[in-house]
Amino acid sequence: MGEHTEVLVVGAGICGTFLSMELERAGITHVVIDEQRPFTASRSAAGLINPVTGRRIVTTWMIDELLPFAVDAYARLAELLGASFFSPVRVIDFFPTAQMRLAFLKRLEEDAAYLQLPADEHAWDGCFHTELGYGIITSCYLVDMPGLLAAARVRMSACGILREERFEREELVVEGESIRYRDITARRIIFCDGVESFNNPYFSRLPFAPNKGEALIVEIDGLAEAAGALKTVFKKGMSIVPWRDGLYWVGSSYEWSFEHADPTEGFRLRAEAALREWVRLPFRLLEHVASVRPATLERRPFVGFHPLHPAVGILNGMGTKGCSLAPFFARQLARHIVDGSAILPEAEVRRFTKILSR
Ligand SMILES: Cc1cc2nc3c(=O)[nH]c(=O)nc-3n(C[C@H](O)[C@H](O)[C@H](O)COP(=O)(O)OP(=O)(O)OC[C@H]3O[C@@H](n4cnc5c(N)ncnc54)[C@H](O)[C@@H]3O)c2cc1C
Incomplete structure (x- = not known):
């Protein structure tokens, strides 16, 4: 039947x-x-909800409505599933260039809704090379997608x-x-x-516009301990995002033109080189993921x-x-x-x- x-x-x-x-x-x-x-x-997604975006650090589309909605919707889902896969996270936004530092300070002056300056500019010096300082993006959330x-x-x-x-x-x-x-x-x-x-x-x-993204899953010695109880994402061009089992997701690329949806050696080499330049702690590559975003x-x-x-x-x-x-x-x-x-x-x-x- x-x-x-x-x-x-x-x-x-x-x-x-x-x-x-x-x-x-x-x-x-x-x-x-x-x-x-x-x-x-x-x-394959990092699972990050970040209210600001881009070089000019503008707030993303509808975010003032989407954020409270997401908090409520993920809480409801947690009730159904008997476990929560959603947590607040702070984003440490290392300035990759002097212009980005200026852009952050300018945005902070205009609209401080989601931005903060740190109390201690040197707090992360032991873990990262941080020549130009950093800002903090608040009201971010992390979804454990897998x-x-x-x-x-x-x-x-x-x-x-x-x-x-x-x-x-x-x-x-x-x-x-x-x-x-x-x-x-x-x-x-x-x-x-x-x-x-x-x-x-x-x-x-x-009008779909497929966009490929790749990311590495890595182990970074001592980073979780340094971050403490509050989950922390680190950004400098790339993002280092807490993943499952104490690991980190490192990515990603945004490619509008690509030959296939699989992981590429080119991305791996670029990402590893960027990590070596940025992170002072030893890290090991465990996995390499790639997927295509259903973008429009x-x-x-x-x-x-x-x-x-x-x-x-x-x-x-x-x-x-x-x-x-x-x-x-x-x-x-x-x-x-x-x-x-x-x-x-x-x-x-x-x-x-x-x-x-x-
Ligand atoms: C590298 C990367 C990083 C990202 N990071 C973030 C982030 O930090 N934050 C964020 O908000 N977004 C992020 N995204 C974007 C996010 O992943 C997508 O917006 C979102 O996952 C799309 O979800 P979806 O359900 O539409 O599609 P999908 O996740 O593709 O789900 C489609 C489902 O349909 C199933 N399916 C398809 N066809 C069939 C079929 N014929 N038969 C049976 N099953 C089928 C698939 O198996 C799959 O389970 C990222 C994406 C990538 C690639």
Whole structure:
């Protein structure tokens, strides 16, 4: 006998995971199909939520709304999973150049919301070469992505909603107001399949802009002890981010043009050289990860239902900011399903109705 459900979700990265939680909260039955893959964007991510960005240290899109929302959403998820994978973190932003130091001081004068100067400019001299000093970025958070995704997976399995298999697009039948996939019939299907959506016939016309990122997983002797109880991220062009088991994630690259999605020797050599120049402590390389970010040309997500196929939806395009954007837009999408409430116009996929109707 077949299974009938309200929503079929394809993908259990950070988007599919939060969507599943929001659907559950809203009392909407659903099935999640996800094939366990080693190097997805969500599994390779540092998991950092940082309210400021770029050379001019400007605040990121919607951050004043996204931050409190994320704190609340990750707390709810922790309740469901019985463990928290979210913690506050401070970011020590070493100035790589004199201009960056000036830019930081200028921003601090204009808007001190997320910036601070240290009490002791030399506090990290034992661990790092710090010629130009550093600033501190406050109100940052860190998500243990591998831990969160694994725990969510266990729970989805226990609830009987996860199918660990590959979704084969050719077997999807869309029939106006409903869909069929193998033995499943559903009112809607929502693609949370990350970079796979680039080739999805329903959504491939959207202006995706794949961006590759690589990172090293390293052991750094004595750094965790030096940082003490508060988790600490160190930045100087690259970031050193606390990872699992006392290890550190070091990255990353941002490449708009690349030949493949695998780790490259070029990145490893560059990152190791940069670390040697910057860090005074001995370190060892344990792993090298690479993945492609589902980024978009205008740096805004794709959320909602296809203008011509109302049963087919998408939650994607989180780019470099999946950890803060996915919870927020998963909630908007679930609400939209419940009562038709509007999705933020900058993220609503129907802003591309013309392109999607071709
Ligand atoms: C190196 C790197 C560092 C990053 N650092 C950060 C960071 O610090 N902070 C931050 O906020 N963001 C960061 N990001 C971005 C973040 O990773 C993404 O925005 C986010 O993970 C995208 O999540 P997603 O759920 O859309 O996609 P994905 O994580 O790709 O999830 C898609 C899921 O769908 C499954 N799937 C796809 N197709 C199929 C199919 N046919 N059948 C079955 N299953 C399928 C995949 O297996 C996967 O589990 C980083 C990305 C990279 C690459």
